[in-house]
Amino acid sequence: MPASILVIEDEPAIQELLALNITLAGHTPMRAISAEHAQELLRNAIPDLILLDWMLPGMSGIEFARKLKADSSTKQIPIIMLTARGDEFDKVRGLEVGADDYVTKPFSPKELNARIKAVLRRRSPQMTDDPIEIQGLHLDPITHRVKGNDVIIDLGPTEFRLLHFFMSSPERVHSRSQLLDKVWGDRVFVEDRTVDVHIRRLRNALSISGHEDLIQTVRGAGYRLSAVKN
Ligand code: CA
Numbered sequence: 001m002p003a004s005i006l007v008i009e010d011e012p013a014i015q016e017l018l019a020l021n022i023t024l025a026g027h028t029p030m031r032a033i034s035a036e037h038a039q040e041l042l043r044n045a046i047p048d049l050i051l052l053d054w055m056l057p058g059m060s061g062i063e064f065a066r067k068l069k070a071d072s073s074t075k076q077i078p079i080i081m082l083t084a085r086g087d088e089f090d091k092v093r094g095l096e097v098g099a100d101d102y103v104t105k106p107f108s109p110k111e112l113n114a115r116i117k118a119v120l121r122r123r124s125p126q127m128t129d130d131p132i133e134i135q136g137l138h139l140d141p142i143t144h145r146v147k148g149n150d151v152i153i154d155l156g157p158t159e160f161r162l163l164h165f166f167m168s169s170p171e172r173v174h175s176r177s178q179l180l181d182k183v184w185g186d187r188v189f190v191e192d193r194t195v196d197v198h199i200r201r202l203r204n205a206l207s208i209s210g211h212e213d214l215i216q217t218v219r220g221a222g223y224r225l226s227a228v229k230n
Contacts, residue, residue, distance in 0.1 A: 003048035003120055003127040006030040008038045008064070009082065010056050014105065018051060018082075021109045025116065026129065035059035035067075042074060048127055049120060052099070054083040062097055069098035078123045080115055082107075125168035126182070132167045135227050137211045139167055148209025158183070159202040166215065166225035175222040199223060 005022050009015040010033050019029040030047055032038035036058055038050075050068070054061040061081060068074040081102040100119045103112055120127040129141040136149045141164060146153040155163065161183050166174075174182070176192040184190050203212040214225050 002027045003124070004028045004030055004045065005116070006032065006038060006041065006047040006050045008032045008035060008050065008056065008061070009053045010034060011053075014053075014082075018112075021112055022116075024109075025113050027116075035061070035064035038064070046074065047077060048124060049116065050077055050079045051103075051116075052079050052081055054081055054102075065099055066097040076123075078119045080119060124182070126161070126165040132164075134167055134170060134225070135211070135214065137167070137206070137209070137214065139164055148206060148211045151209045153205055153208055153211075155205050156201065158198050159205060162198055162202055163206075163225075166223075170225050170227065173218045173221045173224045179223065195223075 005027050007015055007018045007022070007029055009018060009031075012033075015031055015033070019031055022029040030041055030045065032041055034056055052061045052065055056064070059067075065079050065081065068077065068079065075098075078100040079098065081099045082105060083102055084105045100123070101115050103115055117128055121130075131138065131140040131142075133139075138147045139145075139160075144160060146155055146160065146163065162179070165179070165183050176195045179195050180190055180192070184194075199215060199217075203215050206212040206214065213229070214227065216224050216226050218224055
């Protein structure tokens with residue numbers, strides 16, 4: 001599943017390069033030239049990751065990181081700080097305000113992508129494109145293929161995202177509202193029972209290869225994917 005990545009960088013050439021990199025890595029860039037500009041964008045969309053320049057005109061990167069981490073609607077978003085060699089960057093301070101990682105400019109595209117991937121994997125495993133296999137059920141995020149014991153399973157886009165999310169964090173119970181947040185996205189108005197409808201479709205599809213029991217209902221709590229029989 002592609003991630004939306006907000007780039008906050010005031011130097012146009014570097015911003016261009018970052019956006020290009022993100023696109024080539026299969027993700028979707030959003031761009032802002034200042035913290036103030038980013039705040040406007042954040043009113044309409046919550047990205048999966050923020051690349052935040054340390055030295056910005058107006059509000060500095062560190063101030064903005066602190067602000068994002070203090071706000072309940074943005075505090076979950078992982079942040080990678082961008083610093084220039086020679087900036088008086090203090091790694092400890094950066095990590096103290098809640099940044100997840102930092103990259104020093106000039107960076108190589110390869111290094112940047114590796115950092116992005118590592119942070120996404122840690123924070124939102126379903127955003128990475130690593131194939132996953134659980135008990136003969138195989139999901140490949142790059143080809144969007146799902147196979148159960150080598151039988152191709154046809155899934156709609158929502159069921160695919162749902163399964164990808166479950167397979168990325170097996171054994172964990174997710175409430176309906178957590179699933180709405182993670183699978184449908186923030187700030188989308190969908191009723192809780194929509195989740196039940198898609199769970200039912202997902203189980204139906206998985207029944208072709210006998211994998212429907214992997215998706216378990218946990219009474220009063222939500223759903224989980226578990227390889228352990230209920
Ligand atoms: Ca700058």
